[in-house]
Structure formats: structure tokens, C-alpha cells
Amino acid sequence: MYSIEDLKSKILNNNIKIRLVFPEGVESKIVEVATMIQKEGLADVTLLFNGSHEKPQNLDPEIKTVFVKETLNKDMLERILEIRKGRLEQEDAVVLVQKRNYYGALMIDMDLADAMVCGLNYTTADTLRAALQVVKTSENYSIASSIFIMHRGEENYIFTDCALNVDPNPKHLSDIAYMAARFALKLNVKDVEVAMLSYSTAGSGLGPSVDKVSKAVDRLKGLETVENGFLFEGEMQFDSAFIKSIRDKKYPNCKLKKERPDVYVFPDLNSGNIGYKIAQRLGNFEAIGPFILGLKKPVNDLSRGATVDDIYKTSIVTIYQAIMKGSK
Template sequence: MGEFSSFWLRNKHKVLSRKPRIGFIDVLDPRILEAFHIIKKLDYIQPFLIGLNTIKGSLPGDTETEKLPSEHLLTIDDDCHDQLLKLLMEKQSKFKVDLDEVRLQLNDPLYQGIGHLLTNKIDGLVAGSLRPTAEVVKAALRCIGPKRGNRLVAGHFLIETSERHSSDHTPFLFADCAVSPAPSPRGLSLIAKGAADSYHFYTGKPPRVAFLSFSTNGSAQDELVDRIQEAKKLFHKHNPTFLADGEIQVDAALDKFVAKIKKVEDSVVAGQANVFIFPTLESGNIGYKLVQRFSRARVAGPLLWGLEKPVSDLSRGCTVQEIVDTAECLSDLVMRLN
């Protein structure tokens, strides 16, 4: 059995003067609690549990609320409640939410976590192990919003298996796997730009972007193929220095022998792609879960790239290791922003 790339060990000996403060909201999930205790032992992240004061009863198993370290619990007192109530009202003003709706939101650890993020009590937020991605994305887009100058937010997975990592010995990056169900050609080109930037940020390696399809270089004729070709053209027009190609099938993007058979061996991407742009959210979601479930995989995400503040969703099928890896990637982003 093969080994994972060294990417996952990048923080092992890191010493920081200020540890990123990462909040977790799904405190009734035993996987979150196990990951919390693992992360707490690390020297480069401060984990916080959010929302215990609004959840009745004891935590799973034998672990009760009072047994958790109080310095790692974030709650909302009356003064804080009023501050966050006003802040979340302001942030959502264009969505015409009323005061009663925001009061209900503040009973939800997700919105409490976003409030703590907006008021700088934490630096990053991990959510989603017990709720659909759509809920996390909606709250983040409404209350945090895209980073200035950023037109689109997307969900990125860093993913590899014990048998396959990129030719640069890094994970691959899959996008979009969380936000845009059926992006236009322009939307796909923007997703690709964010994914290329994200890959380079996390790995330090040059991105090679593959616009995925069921066709390679015109081998099939369909309006779905036309859409991918247009997305690639737009990407090249606005990002001429990036290496990208498409439309291309997954096997040709990964395997130079297949690329030669399909007559794209001269492509700058074929056989060595490290960033995969899926044509729809549906295909991206299915794709990453197939890799995850059919192999021994290492996964982080979906990391929500393009927000004003660092937030990551989690798959409801995530493992403890995936939660830890996602928190580490989010802490990388925090350190970049700070």
C-alpha cells in the first residue's frame, strides 16, 4: 500500500507566535469531539467549541459538558447576544430578515459561530458535519459574503489516495464541490481561477487546470461540451499565464498514455493535471465521494474559497482525520490573511 504525500505533514514542526483560533459548531457530533481533542494537542491551532449553552443535555457517550475545558468553549452572554443580534441584522439587511428571524438564528450554533468570526473571537470556522452543505453556504454568503474583488465563492477539496497524488507530490484540488449547481461558462472560468489560486496557495506548486468533460478535444459534439470549451476560452483570455486545457476527460488528464491515445499528448495539462474543474456541482460531489469511498483517501474540505472570512464546510460523511485535516488547511488560510 502506498503512502500519502508529505503535504499532510507540512505543519508538523511549525512554531507560531499566535495560533489560529478555529471554531467548531457541531458539538454533539462525537467525531467533532474526537477531532477537537486531537487538535488541542497540536502546537499550531487553538480549537474552540461553539454553542454548548444553547444545547440541552449531555454530550455523546460519557463526555459531559462540564468535562470540557472552559477556556475552549465559546458561549453567548446577554451583552454578546445583543451585539451579535445587531450585527447579523446589518449583515443580512438586503435579504429583508426581521428581528424575530435573527433571534432564532442566534439559537443556532452555526450563526453563533459566524457571529464570533465576525467579531474576531475566532479566526476560522468549521461547520457541516451534522447539517447539509446548503445551510452552511447560505449562512456564510449572507452574513460574511465574498471577499472584496471576488465575484464567486466555491467549495474546494484537497484530495489524494494512498496510490495516487499529483506529479508534484501534492493532493489534487477538486472544484466546485459545494456552491454552484450549474455554473455558466463564465462561472466555470471564475471557479477555475479561484481553484488555481487555491491550489498554489496550499501547495506552493504551479497549477495545471483541467476542465473536465465526457469529451476530449472535440471527440464528442454536444452543447454540454460547447459549454466547457467556452469556459476554457474565457479562462485563457483572462488568465493567459496559467496552464489549462479542456475539454478533457479524467483519464486523459491523469494518464499520459491515455492522453497519447486520445491525441492530446501535446497538451500542457494532459497526464499531469492537478486541478480538476467539474462541469457541475452534481458531478463534483459524486466525483469526490467516489474517490473517497473507493480508495484509501486523504481529504480536506470543502474549503469555501473566496469568502471575506475563513470558513469550511464538512461532508456529513466525514471522518475524524478529515475534520483535523480541514482545520489545518483553514488555519493555513488564517495565517495568510493575518
């Protein structure tokens, strides 16, 4: 899997210059990261403010700025009324266009930006609502989802979905798994292996949750091939997935060959959110993300407690996602 430095190198060596928008220009951490990204030539950055009085005096002149409440953008107003036709009155549309999270999403929709990073002040719900209503889910998937890159030393794993979908059905769960596998391939993971997690291993337990995972795996079997670079297996408990000796004993016919798979798909948000936080706090893994998959263009959410380093790493991966979208 590529490191952040590897991704930076690939970004700089690519001929696509990504336009990255930060709706929270008023935040000093955002300004610091935006300045780093602009100076390093990783993207062309736009910062959004409510008014010109919020703009820092020493802001890098190469960074573009927009003051969303000083002038009503009539093109954006017309566009959001078109997108939300029949569900939004004009007076409500005026309010949305002057919200920086919606303004940033509309910039992406109208090809004024390629990607967005938001969430230092906005809640996850605020960030994703704007993304899902305006940028929208790709026609290739039934759902958008989230992943965390769990990093510790030389170890890197992908956990999904830990931040977005409360109780995905089998179709949704299979799309969540497939998107995560494709994301791993784009990060240069070789021969991606995906574990579909449950409280049951190969039929050892019963219940609706087990059935859901089993049905998702059945759906994925029509998609997976070694030639495509990935394999899925499940349902399985986490110890069976993570420790090969246990897997060999509990699941002797398992197709997974690696000591530890690359991607871990949780059956619901409850288990996923708890799982990544246990790994983070007890296992001392760094949780990088969440990154949102399945949108037409990248929009990624920040924790409201994100550090400058967190924001910078999220921005690098977001820029790389946008390049992958463009190269497609």
C-alpha cells in the same frame, strides 16, 4: 503538495495565532479534536453550546466556550439586522443569532474568530447558508466553490466543484477553476496544471455543456501564465486529462506537460459529485474535504459521518487557509 504534517509544521512556525470556532461543541468528536488542536498549539479554539448544561465537565480550560441561548448577544443582533437589512425581521433575527451556525459566522464577521468548521450535525445547506449570508463571498470572485483533496499513497489531486454549485455558467466555472489553482499553489504544488473536464476533448463532441467549458477556458486564458505558476487546458475527457499517452493522441496541441494534472474541474455538480465518489469508492482515494473557497474568511463543512481523523484534517487545512488569508 503539503501533507497534513507539513501544514501543522507551517502553522506552528507562523506568528499568526488563528481563532477557530466549532459551533457543534455538544458533539464528542468535536470536543476530542478541539482538545487536540488546543493542546498542540495549532489554534485558539472556541466551542459553541446552546446552554451551560451541555458543557463537558472535563473540558480543557484553555478552550473558550459560549452558550448562545442563555444571553442574547445584542451586538450580533444589531449586526445581522444590518447585514440582512430589508430581508429580515427583528424576531427572525433573534432566532438566527441563537443558532450556533449563525453565531459562529457572526463571530467571523465581527472579528471574534478567524475560521469555522461545522457540519457534523448541521447540513451542508445550513453551514453554507450562514457562511454565504454573513461571511460572504470575496470581492475577488463571482462565486464560492468547493474542492476535495483526493489522496492515495503519494498521489494528491484536487477535484472541484463537487459539493456546492449545481450548474455554474462559464464565468462561474472559470472562477471555480482559478480558485482551485490558487489553492493548489498555496499547498506548495509546483507549476500547477488544471484540466477542464467534459465529455468532449478538443472539440470532439458538441453541446451546450461543451460550449460552457470552452468559454470558461477562453476566459481563463487571459489570466494564466507560467510565471503565475499555473496552466489551464480543455475541454477534455477524463481519460485524456489523466493519462498523458491518451492526451498526446487525442489532444496533440495540449499545453499540459505533466503525466497527470494537479486540478480537475468538473462542468457541473452532478458530474463532480459522482466523480469524486467513484474515485473514493472504486479507486480507494481518501477524499479530504470539502473545503470552501472564495469566502472572505474560511468556513468549512464536515460530512455528518465524519470521523475524528476527518475532522482533525479538515481543521488543520482550515487553520492553514486562515493563515494564508491573514498573511495576504
